[in-house]
Amino acid sequence: MTASGTDQRPDARTAPGTAIAEAGLAGLSPAYFGMVMATGIVSLAAQMLGWPGIARALFGLNIVAYVVLWCLTLLRMLRFTRRFFADMADHLRGPGFFTTVAATSVLGTQFIVIAGNYRAGVVAWALACLLWILLTYSIFTAFTIKPNKPSLDKGISGAWLLAVVAHPVGGRAQCAAGHAHRAALQA
Numbered sequence: 001m002t003a004s005g006t007d008q009r010p011d012a013r014t015a016p017g018t019a020i021a022e023a024g025l026a027g028l029s030p031a032y033f034g035m036v037m038a039t040g041i042v043s044l045a046a047q048m049l050g051w052p053g054i055a056r057a058l059f060g061l062n063i064v065a066y067v068v069l070w071c072l073t074l075l076r077m078l079r080f081t082r083r084f085f086a087d088m089a090d091h092l093r094g095p096g097f098f099t100t101v102a103a104t105s106v107l108g109t110q111f112i113v114i115a116g117n118y119r120a121g122v123v124a125w126a127l128a129c130l131l132w133i134l135l136t137y138s139i140f141t142a143f144t145i146k147p148n149k150p151s152l153d154k155g156i157s158g159a160w161l162l163a164v165v166a167h168p169v170g171g172r173a174q175c176a177a178g179h180a181h182r183a184a185l186q187a
Contacts, residue, residue, distance in 0.1 A: 006049035008018055026080045033103035036066045040106035044180030047114050059114045066107055073100070075104055088135075097135050104128040 043058035077084045087093040108124025112119045 001077055022079075025072065025076050026083055028076050029096055030073075030093060031099050032069055033066075033099035034096075036062050036103035037067065037099055038108050040103070042109050043110055044106070052114075053114060055114050059110045059144065062107055062110060066103060069103075089137055089146055094139045097139060098132075101128050101132045104131060146158065 037084040039058050040063045043055045043062060046052075088097060104124050105128040110130065111124060112121035120152035162184065
């Protein structure tokens, strides 16, 4: 980011691979955390079906994917600040940010159900709550005060349901509590 706060652009003298990486980072979808959310759900299902090897492998993959996506997201926010925040105010890309909340909640549930690490699960849940509050108020405020809004048929998509699905107090906490209760009954 330059001193004026504008996004950095790839230099014409930059190596071709670097320019491609920069373009990829600039256009990184905020919805990529959906991969962590989906992988976590499959991992939890594998655990509950009695396939702990698959569950643990997917859990490990999920931790790596989560960390990598956060690093890329933070790097994008720093290097392409205007584009990052413009995505938050975009009616089609903005709801994709809610996948960070859902991914954090699901990963926290994995820590509890698969690893038995309640501390990490609670930390993830607290982070998910914070993200949900910040994103809900930021994104919907931006949508509301934005002077030029798209028509309903162009501005609303199924991605808007992520705002509801991502709520950190929903099914993931109940799933973890149910699993812990079932394990206690079997002991």
